[in-house]
Amino acid sequence: MEDVKVKVKVDHMTKQFGDLLVLDDISFEVKKGEFLCIVGPTGCGKTTFLNCITKLYEPTRGEILINGEPVNLKKHNVAYIFQEYSTMSWLTVEQNVAFGLKMKKLPKDVIQKEVAEVLEMVGLTKYKDYYPVELSTSMLQRVVIARAFAVKPELLLMDEPYGQLDVELRFKLEDELLNLWKKTGTTVIFITHNIEEAVYLSENILVLTNKPTTIKEKLPNKLPQPRNVVSPEFIDVRNQVTELIKWW
Known part of the structure; x- marks a missing residue:
């Protein structure tokens, strides 16, 4: 057990691409x-x-x-944060953070609570209605981190x-x-x-x-x-x- x-647990993992052993x-x-x-x-x-x-x-x-x-x-x-800023430009900060929770089809009140909580944690509450184009580099990365943590x-x-x-x-x-x-x-x-x-x-x-x-x-x-x-x-x-x- x-x-x-x-x-x-990674157990004797090997990955090859053709003849290339990575x-x-x-x-x-x-x-x-x-x-x-x-x-x-x-x-x-x-x-x-x-x-x-x-x-x-x-x-x-x-x-x-x-x-x-x-x-x-x-x-x-499992959540994955990439090297690139993977925000969705057509969604607000709040909508970006809520995206994963909506995909899980959670109740609306649960989504609102979780999003509000994680936005407060990363200091983005007052920017929740902003779009990615209006944010600094550090804020964009906070949005990505908040979205990842929102799904627990x-x-x-x-x-x-x-x-x-x-x-x-x-x-x-x-x-x-x-x-x-x-x-x-x-x-x-x-x-x-x-x-x-x-x-x-x-x-x-x-x-x-x-x-x-x-x-x-x-x-x-x-x-x-x-x-x-x-x-x-x-x-x-x-x-x-x-x-x-x-x-x-």
Whole structure:
């Protein structure tokens, strides 16, 4: 019987595209409520891995389990935040955030309550009637995050969502993400090539090699939160990850 505390189990997963071996016999577990960051070089297959979880790709060998069962997006509540800002330009902020809840055909009063709650969490209540074209870059990303959390996902996948933002905006949104994660208990798998971001956010850091991609190490991150990026302890963990990444 599977450990009920294990949310995601990746079991000897391999992904090939023709003769190109991208992911090579990868195995690891993500505990329920864990915040896992995955780091690796550009093009090593981080996004391919997430696309296997969402069933866009089928693993060539091995499997991915959620709650001990093969991934089934009709059964498992999985949300995905992409690198691009995936707001719908013809919908207001409120309508964008409500979209997933409407797809689930929830009662109107439930939708209104959930949307109001998550808009308040990300500081967008007074912008609920705005359209995406009227919003700043950071606000657009807040809309996307709010939409993901509104459906109360058991698993949230994030693919370099802050890669295009400047440092100040990135830290602000990372703090908001951590607050939402703590409030909701959602399991998060966060892809990034930014080592400092991985150390700032994670409970564990999975370091990948270059293609054909394997796991180099799963490094626990025991730093207390909130984290100070200039503290000796933070710099020490960052250096540990950097050393792992140096020798591809």
